[in-house]
Amino acid sequence: MTALIRNGTVVTARDARAADVLIENERIAEVRPGIQAPANAAIIDASGMYVMPGGIDVHTHLDMPLGDIRSSDDFETGTRAAAFGGTTCIVDYATQARGARMRDAFDAWSRMAEGKASIDYGFHMIVTDLAGSGLADMDAMVREGVTSFKLFMAYPRSLMVDDGAIFRVMDRAARNGSLVCVHAENGPVIDVLAERALAEGKTAPVYHALTRPPLAEAEAVHRSIAIAEIAGAPVYIVHVSSGDALDEIRRAHARGAPVFAETCPQYLLLSVDDLARPGFEGAKYVLTPPLRANGRQVALWAGLRDGDLQVVATDHCPFRLDQKDLGRGDFTKIPNGGPGIENRLQLIWHHGVNRGRLTINQFVELVSTAPARLFGLHPKKGEIAAGSDADIVIWDPAAERVIGAATHHMRVDYSLFEGFQVKGAARTVLSRGEVIVDAGVFLGKPGRGRYQKRAPRR
Ligand code: DUC
Ligand code: ZN
Ligand code: ZN
Numbered sequence: 001m002t003a004l005i006r007n008g009t010v011v012t013a014r015d016a017r018a019a020d021v022l023i024e025n026e027r028i029a030e031v032r033p034g035i036q037a038p039a040n041a042a043i044i045d046a047s048g049m050y051v052m053p054g055g056i057d058v059h060t061h062l063d064m065p066l067g068d069i070r071s072s073d074d075f076e077t078g079t080r081a082a083a084f085g086g087t088t089c090i091v092d093y094a095t096q097a098r099g100a101r102m103r104d105a106f107d108a109w110s111r112m113a114e115g116k117a118s119i120d121y122g123f124h125m126i127v128t129d130l131a132g133s134g135l136a137d138m139d140a141m142v143r144e145g146v147t148s149f150k151l152f153m154a155y156p157r158s159l160m161v162d163d164g165a166i167f168r169v170m171d172r173a174a175r176n177g178s179l180v181c182v183h184a185e186n187g188p189v190i191d192v193l194a195e196r197a198l199a200e201g202k203t204a205p206v207y208h209a210l211t212r213p214p215l216a217e218a219e220a221v222h223r224s225i226a227i228a229e230i231a232g233a234p235v236y237i238v239h240v241s242s243g244d245a246l247d248e249i250r251r252a253h254a255r256g257a258p259v260f261a262e263t264c265p266q267y268l269l270l271s272v273d274d275l276a277r278p279g280f281e282g283a284k285y286v287l288t289p290p291l292r293a294n295g296r297q298v299a300l301w302a303g304l305r306d307g308d309l310q311v312v313a314t315d316h317c318p319f320r321l322d323q324k325d326l327g328r329g330d331f332t333k334i335p336n337g338g339p340g341i342e343n344r345l346q347l348i349w350h351h352g353v354n355r356g357r358l359t360i361n362q363f364v365e366l367v368s369t370a371p372a373r374l375f376g377l378h379p380k381k382g383e384i385a386a387g388s389d390a391d392i393v394i395w396d397p398a399a400e401r402v403i404g405a406a407t408h409h410m411r412v413d414y415s416l417f418e419g420f421q422v423k424g425a426a427r428t429v430l431s432r433g434e435v436i437v438d439a440g441v442f443l444g445k446p447g448r449g450r451y452q453k454r455a456p457r458r
Contacts, residue, residue, distance in 0.1 A: 001026075001433055004037045008046025008394065012053065012384050013365035021051060023390040026432035030386055044428060044435075046394050052364050053382050054088025054391035054429065055345050058124075058371040059238060059262060059313035062092055063112045066335055069326075072318045073411045075116035076446045078341055081409040083437050083444055085342040086393035086426030088119050089381050089452065091371075093150060095126040095159075102127070102137040106144060110451065117449030118442075119431050120391070122377070124148045124181060128158075130165050135172045145453025147376045148179045150238070153220045154187035154288070163227060170231035177456030179260075179374065180228070181236045184220035184245065185212060185289055194332050205282030207331045209272045209290035217289050218244035225252045225259055234258035234457075236374065239315050241267045241289040243299030250308050260374055262311040263300050265340055265347040266291065266416055274416075283324040284414050286334040287315065301357050310370045312348050316341035318412035339410045343403055343417055345393070350422035376454035390433035399425035409442075 005021040010031060020035040021028060037043055062078040064071040073081065075092075082090060094109035096102045102125050109123050125146050127134065138149060151166050152159035161169075166182075173180045193211040197203075202210075221237055225248065228235035240246055240263045252259040266287060271294035274285040285291055303309035317337025327334025345367055352358035358366070372382025380389050403420045405413055429437035436444030 002038050002041040003044060003433060004035060004041045005044045005046050005051055005392065005394065008049045008051035010051045010384050011360050011364055013361055013369040016360060021384065021392065023430070023433040026390060028384060028386055028388050028390050031384060044394070048396070048398070049427060050360065050395040050397060051384065052393050052395055053368040053384055054393050054431065055086050055367045056089045056371040056377065056382055057082060057087050057314050057316070057341060057344060058091040058311060058375050059264070059315045060090045060092045060341055061317040061337065064317060069319070069323050069335065071337065072320050072323065073316070073339070073341070075113040075121070076118070077409070077411040078316065079117045079119045079121070079449055080442055080444065081342040083119055083429050083431070083442065084409045084426070086345040086395065086429055087341065088391035088393070088429060088431045089121065089377065090119065091122045091124055091375055093126055094123045096128050098129040101133070102141050106141065106146060113449070113451070115447040118436060118444035118446055119449045120452050121449055122375070122452040122454050124150050126150045126152070126159065127161065127169055130161070130168060135168060138169070138172050138178065139176050142176045142178050142456055147177065147454045147456045148181055148236070149173065150181040150183065152183045152187070153224065154183055154185040154190060156187045156191060160187045163223070166224065167227050167231055170228050170233040170235065174231055174233035177458070179234060179236050179457065181238050182224040183239070184217055184224050184237055186216040186220050190216055198330065198332065203329050203331055205280065205286055205331050205334060206272065206276040208286045208334065209275050212288065212290050214242035214244040214292060217242055218248050221245045221248040225257060228259070229257050234260065237261040239264055239267070239289060240300070240309060242292050243296055246299055246303045246308060253308055260311070261309050262313050263303070263309050264313055264315050265344055266338065268297050268300050269347060269351060270416060271297065280328055283327060283334050284321070284338065284416065286324070286327070286331070286336055287317070287338045288336045304352070304366060305357060305362070310366070310374065312344065312366045313371065314340035314344050318410060320413050338416045339412045340416060342408055342410050346401065346403070346422045346425055347417065347420070349424040354423055376456060377452060390430055392430040393426045394428040395424065396427040397424045399423070399427065401425050
């Protein structure tokens with residue numbers, strides 16, 4: 001298929017210019033003003049629009065098993081919702097079960113995605129168990145294109161690994177060119193605080209935040225960075241939620257440590273006040289790390305502006321309200337996570353670009369190019385240049401939307417951003433040159449998304 005996107009403003013992480021984009025055989029063939037349309041080309045008019053690399057969401061949990069339940073979007077509904085929002089590639093977290101091989105998790109997650117995903121996807125591997133062949137499994141995963149691993153410093157009863165395991169994984173990553181992602185919260189301390197709260201009859205959703213203080217995050221961020229420095233490995237801190245954690249990252253940058261970090265729209269735009277909503281409504285906002293004090297989000301915006309935070313991802317991990325109900329009367333039993341895969345670009349555009357906090361180039365960098373680079377997808381993804389995959393979002397800066405569960409495409413019966421008004425939205429979305437969303441209509445097919453073998457660091 002040949003297509004020509006005409007009359008738009010092409011925006012990359014570096015520049016913005018009036019140019020046409022010629023697409024041939026799923027890739028971008030040429031970018032320059034005044035391209036003559038080949039005879040067989042479909043013409044897409046982008047007058048008044050920005051033409052940007054499709055969004056890359058490197059933190060999702062689709063169809064994720066959690067005890068007896070699963071996150072409510074699978075790879076079909078989740079990737080379709082992502083496409084509506086202008087995201088054309090995701091990297092989802094597969095989880096090694098304790099006592100099992102990483103290959104088993106890779107196969108299981110591949111089966112979950114195949115036949116369902118309508119945009120391209122890759123996997124990170126959550127390492128829960130190094131007994132047996134864990135370190136060799138890491139090398140095998142890198143050969144499969146799984147070039148990043150996640151370690152939990154929280155959840156001692158299910159996912160947490162100790163500092164020795166963190167060091168060994170980072171040491172291996174330094175050798176095999178992978179990147180270690182860390183969920184940085186001091187799990188053992190949090191568990192004591194949560195037990196104590198429950199014993200005192202403090203069972204409401206807001207205690208999720210009150211038992212996970214910012215210092216529990218900042219301490220773990222500091223510790224993970226120190227361990228990475230000893231191992232000589234880069235580290236990527238997922239879902240940074242607080243200024244305290246960011247301060248640790250900033251200090252690491254000041255001494256030249258290769259530390260990368262992500263935040264998410266919920267930490268930039270919501271607060272513990274949402275978690276404290278009356279009745280059980282706060283359960284919608286139970287995600288981890290928790291939402292922080294109102295007014296403190298400004299620190300994270302500054303981190304994005306200054307480059308101490310490199311990525312905005314979603315941590316999309318939706319649970320329906322009936323699933324959230326499992327934690328009525330005990331906040332520790334509320335499934336952790338919320339929806340967001342569809343709204344990331346709109347929210348960051350509106351509250352970042354429209355409000356003068358980010359340039360359009362920083363926007364592209366944060367939602368697409370930097371995640372592509374860090375996770376071995378660039379320049380195939382995250383770029384508008386000859387040779388790159390034609391994963392493109394044609395963005396209408398004048399489109400006004402009100403975000404809400406009644407109109408979103410995620411399979412979940414609430415929105416974290418209900419009633420938020422935003423200006424700027426994806427009009428047309430192309431995945432490898434194929435129009436998969438146009439003017440609010442989904443044109444993609446489940447199963448057309450392809451697994452992305454990601455490159456290790458060179
Ligand atoms: N961490 C995540 O990254 N996602 C969901 C819950 C959690 O603790
Ligand atoms: Zn996490
Ligand atoms: Zn997550």
